[in-house]
Amino acid sequence: xxxxxxxxxxYHTLANIMHADYRKLAELYxxxxxxxxxxxxxxxxxxxxxxxxxxxxxxxLLLRADGDFPAVLREIPYPPHGIYVRGPLPQxxxxxxxxVGTRKATPEGKDVARRFARELAEAGCAIISGLAFGLDAxxxxxxxxxxxxxxxxxxxxxxxxxxxxxxxxxxxxxxxGGALISEYPPxxxxxxxxxxxRNRIVSGLAEGVLVIEAPERSGSLATARFALEQNRQVFxxxxxxxxxxxxxxxxxxRAGAELVTEPAHITEALGIIARPDHAETGTYSDEExxxxxxxxxxKGPLAIDTIIExxxxxxxxxxxxxxxxxxxxxxxxxGNGYTLNRP
Numbered sequence: 001x002x003x004x005x006x007x008x009x010x011y012h013t014l015a016n017i018m019h020a021d022y023r024k025l026a027e028l029y030x031x032x033x034x035x036x037x038x039x040x041x042x043x044x045x046x047x048x049x050x051x052x053x054x055x056x057x058x059x060x061l062l063l064r065a066d067g068d069f070p071a072v073l074r075e076i077p078y079p080p081h082g083i084y085v086r087g088p089l090p091q092x093x094x095x096x097x098x099x100v101g102t103r104k105a106t107p108e109g110k111d112v113a114r115r116f117a118r119e120l121a122e123a124g125c126a127i128i129s130g131l132a133f134g135l136d137a138x139x140x141x142x143x144x145x146x147x148x149x150x151x152x153x154x155x156x157x158x159x160x161x162x163x164x165x166x167x168x169x170x171x172x173x174x175x176x177g178g179a180l181i182s183e184y185p186p187x188x189x190x191x192x193x194x195x196x197x198r199n200r201i202v203s204g205l206a207e208g209v210l211v212i213e214a215p216e217r218s219g220s221l222a223t224a225r226f227a228l229e230q231n232r233q234v235f236x237x238x239x240x241x242x243x244x245x246x247x248x249x250x251x252x253x254r255a256g257a258e259l260v261t262e263p264a265h266i267t268e269a270l271g272i273i274a275r276p277d278h279a280e281t282g283t284y285s286d287e288e289x290x291x292x293x294x295x296x297x298x299k300g301p302l303a304i305d306t307i308i309e310x311x312x313x314x315x316x317x318x319x320x321x322x323x324x325x326x327x328x329x330x331x332x333x334x335g336n337g338y339t340l341n342r343p
Contacts, residue, residue, distance in 0.1 A: 008061050010035035011082050015185045016052045017042070022197070025081050035063075053187040059158055060085050076204040076230045080183040083201075084158050087179035090126040090149060090205070095272050098128040098206035098227075100199075100220040101135025101213040102245055108324040109135060109213040109245065112237055114142035116210060119263035121148020123272055128153065128205045130198065131166050131180075135212050135220075140169060144176055151179040151205070155198040157188035181205075196222055203227040207270055210235045210260070214248035221248045224257065233269060235260045239327050261329030287313060287321040292330070295340035303337045 004012060014035060018024045028038035055061065062069045063082045070089060073079050090096055097120050099113055117127045117139040127143035129136040131152035143150035150173055154161065158180050161167040170180055183201065184194065199222050203209050209227040211234065214220040224234050234257040239246035253259050260266055294310035295302060302310075307318050322338060325331035332341050 004055070004061060007035050008063060008082075010039040011063055012055070012061055012185060013052050014039050014042075015082070016187070020184045020188060022078065022081070029081065053157075053159075053185065055084070055186060056086070056159060058086050059186070070205060073201065073204050076200060076226075078200060079204075080201060082183065084182050084185060085179060086158050087151075087174045088177065089179055089181075090151065094126045094149065095124060095270060096126045096128055096206045097266060097270075098202050098209045098223070099135065099139035100129060100202065100209065100211055100223045102215055102218055102220065103132050103134040103136075104215075104245070105134035105138070105213050106243075106245060106323065108320065108327055109239075110138040111324055112327050113138035113212050114145065116212070116237075116263050116266075117142025117150075118146035118148075120266065121146030121150070123263070123267050124148075125267075125272065126151065128202055130155070130195075130202055131161065131170060132195075133163055133165070137166055137169055140173060140178075144172060144178075149178055150176075151181055153198050153202045153205070154180060154182040155184070155194040156182065156190045157184050157186040158182050159186040160189065162190040195219055199223040200226040200230075203232055204230055206232060208233040208235055208266060210237070210266065211249055211252060211257070212237045213239065213245040214252070215245055216247040216251075218248045221252070224252055233258065235266055235269070237261065237327060238329065240323065240333065261327075285321070287311075287317055288325060288330075291318070291321055291325065292340065295331075295338075301334065301337035301339050307338070 032038040032041055061082055061084055064074060064079060099117055113135045121127055121143040127139055127150040129139040129152060131154060140150045140152060152173055156162045161170045199219060203223050203226040209223060209232055211220050211224055227234050236249050236252045236257045236259055238259055290311040291307060294307055304318060308315055322331060330341055332339050
């Protein structure tokens with residue numbers, strides 16, 4: 001086993017015996033005021049033959065009392081007793097933004113997550129997410145594309161990346177100076193309630209939480225609620241009024257979350273000095289520019305067929321690009337067709 005202090009070893013042993021049950025661990029610590037004393041109080045109850053999985057050679061365990069435990073996590077309701085970490089944690093002076101959203105994301109939503117993460121990373125923000133399918137993975141990828149820092153908070157032990165499909169992404173995060181974080185010891189499997197528990201750490205590590213595509217029953221809504229309880233800012237990218245992936249997102253906006261359509265809206269809200277805006281050629285794809293030019297030429301609402309005629313793009317490309325422009329807030333849909341919101 002990796003060398004641990006007696007207190008760290010006691011916590012690690014208890015976390016394994018109690019399957020990292022937060023309340024049971026909290027009750028023990030409250031009663032005994034140290035993990036060593038807590039372990040001694042139940043040592044007779046430990047099942048015979050039970051082994052404690054060791055830490056990997058590149059893993060470390062940080063307890064709440066440790067100086068390098070993230071200060072921001074000490075402040076939140078139900079702060080983790082300890083966290084297991086691979087890779088460097090964000091520096092205390094680093095600005096941090098969490099990006100979350102549905103696992104069943106649209107291609108347009110993933111594009112938005114990558115763009116926001118990339119530009120926020122380029123502005124110096126650390127990007128926090130949960131390494132899940134869909135929007136989480138896209139956010140990590142965007143941060144890496146922007147040559148920035150990103151950390152993934154797992155709902156499993158650090159030796160069990162879930163979903164396994166994202167194992168290569170996890171290694172890419174580590175290879176580029178990012179981190180994997182979990183409050184669960186090595187060997188811990190993915191259990192449904194753990195995804196909810198870990199969401200408070202995703203939001204707790206961040207100054208602001210950006211929600212992209214949150215359906216009515218979405219873990220992202222739980223993350224947003226945790227963020228509000230933790231006094232973090234909540235930002236939401238809007239979408240088509242009738243799309244089910246945005247039902248929860250729009251409810252958050254109605255409840256007071258800040259509507260954003262550009263990364264600059266977040267950097268401004270958090271007081272981050274960002275780099276100058278991209279030139280238009282850097283911001284929009286060729287298809288997006290063609291559609292924007294069609295609106296400028298027509299100077300009024302356009303139907304899908306008219307946009308196809310102007311741009312010479314196929315119907316599938318036009319529909320997909322329009323959806324992305326609507327998510328960005330560049331285009332609006334109304335009874336007369338589509339209109340350009342901003343030049």
